[in-house]
Amino acid sequence: MSEIDPSNRHREFLRAFTTNEPAVRAFVRRLVPSRTDADDILQEVSIVLWEKFDEFDRSGSFKSWACGIARFRVLAWLRDKGRDRMVLDSGVVELIAEESLRVEPELEQQRDALEKCFEKIPNAQRDLLSQAYRRNASIQDVARTSGRTLSGFYQWLHRMRKRLLDCISRELAKETLS
Structure with a gap:
């Protein structure tokens, strides 16, 4: 040393x-x-x-x-x-x-893929996702900020999670092939 x-x-x-x-x-x-x-x-x-x-x-x-x-x-x-x-x-x-x-x-690969996929999301949507997952965040407040009803925001959040999951799966598959 x-x-x-x-x-x-x-x-x-x-x-x-x-x-x-x-x-x-x-x-x-x-x-x-x-x-x-x-x-x-x-x-x-x-x-x-x-x-x-x-x-x-x-x-x-x-x-x-x-x-x-x-x-x-x-x-x-x-x-x-x-x-x-x-x-x-x-x-x-x-x-x-x-x-x-x-x-x-494996977890590091998943974190890297999430980071790449998160960067692909438009800024306004990325900001909303970040707000929703902040510690002590109020989903009701974030929904209100987004201009959606609480139910509508949960639906949007579900679609965004699905979009991220699909992107992460594609990124990990690329790494497996290379």
């Missing part, structure tokens, strides 16, 4: 972290019961990643390294929350973590 030039260390870390943060976030989210818990754990993970960045083997995968650290942070969180009956046993979390890491390449 080589020492990083201090002037580039921060830039290199930020590039690796921002590229892989969605996958690490999704990994953590699959292991804990709530989004808030996942956010808290991810903050801790990002601090540990920064503190240990000099130990990262540049020939390896940053995402795998980050998920490994995230796994230990989740287990530490579980240990600390162990008295709470709503928390999974650490053995179950280990199984979920292993399965999550196994399917991560």
Whole structure:
């Protein structure tokens, strides 16, 4: 492992972290019961990643390294929350973590396909979809903003989901053929 030039260390870390943060976030989210818990754990993970960045083997995968650290942070969180009956046993979390890491390449392909397909949607429709899926969004408010009735908005939302799903399927099929 080589020492990083201090002037580039921060830039290199930020590039690796921002590229892989969605996958690490999704990994953590699959292991804990709530989004808030996942956010808290991810903050801790990002601090540990920064503190240990000099130990990262540049020939390896940053995402795998980050998920490994995230796994230990989740287990530490579980240990600390162990008295709470709503928390999974650490053995179950280990199984979920292993399965999550196994399917991560496929999930990354799906995320990439979703991103490509989402970009193909006209801006106004994309904005409405984003509003509908924001945390704590009120579908009634979004429907009203769109000028549709609630029922009409749900129908539109169903058509948009179907459109995205069909596009994602086509994108994934292209990747399989190439």
